[in-house]
Amino acid sequence: MGNSLQDQLFKAGLASKKQSVRAKKAKNTKEKQQRKGVDVVDEAGDLVKSADEQKRAKDQQLNQQINAAAQSKAIKAQIIELVSLNQITERGEIEFRYNDQGKIKTLMLQNETRELIIKGKLNIVSIDQHHSVVPRAVAAKIAERDEQAIVVANDAVTDEHEDDEYADYKVPDDLMW
Numbered sequence: 001m002g003n004s005l006q007d008q009l010f011k012a013g014l015a016s017k018k019q020s021v022r023a024k025k026a027k028n029t030k031e032k033q034q035r036k037g038v039d040v041v042d043e044a045g046d047l048v049k050s051a052d053e054q055k056r057a058k059d060q061q062l063n064q065q066i067n068a069a070a071q072s073k074a075i076k077a078q079i080i081e082l083v084s085l086n087q088i089t090e091r092g093e094i095e096f097r098y099n100d101q102g103k104i105k106t107l108m109l110q111n112e113t114r115e116l117i118i119k120g121k122l123n124i125v126s127i128d129q130h131h132s133v134v135p136r137a138v139a140a141k142i143a144e145r146d147e148q149a150i151v152v153a154n155d156a157v158t159d160e161h162e163d164d165e166y167a168d169y170k171v172p173d174d175l176m177w
Contacts, residue, residue: 075145080127082142087132088113088122098124098152100131105151107131117152124152 006023009015092110096117099105107124109117113133116122123139125132126149134142136156143150 076127079125079142079145079149082138083125083127083132083134086134086138088134100126100151105131107133109133118154120154120156123150123154125149126151 003011006015006020010017010020090110090113091108092113094109094111094114096107096109096114097104098107113122117124117133121136122133123136125134125139125142131151136153139150139153143153
């Protein structure tokens with residue numbers, strides 16, 4: 001057990017006498033240079049430091065990606081909760097058609113719900129290809145988290161009819177646009 005590592009490697013045949021002598025010379029010259037005050041460049045140490053810095057940078061980037069994914073998941077969960085608590089589930093016989101990313105979609109609604117959507121008091125949101133009708137205030141909260149979730153958000157219309165030329169004429173009930 002008193003053998004040095006160099007002797008053990010030499011006996012095992014993993015190192016030659018020449019390599020042993022070269023290692024001793026390199027160690028001695030390094031020690032001499034340090035005693036004289038010459039700065040010795042430690043290449044192996046520099047490589048280890050640069051590898052550590054690269055690993056830290058890579059780990060930091062990976063952590064940022066993981067945090068971004070977790071944050072988007074949390075936002076999606078908040079939106080789903082807002083929709084599930086505030087959605088209007090009443091369906092009716094009247095079709096309401098709207099544009100969703102270039103495709104025409106249809107919801108079957110009651111007339112009152114349809115009118116409120118047209119007036120802008122109710123909005124339609126889409127979560128995971130599922131469309132729901134929610135109040136305007138809830139849709140505003142959802143828009144703060146994800147603008148893409150809002151499908152139909154009409155501007156609020158007031159019921160005032162200023163200078164309406166056709167106010168005296170009644171529109172038939174069976175006329176649908």
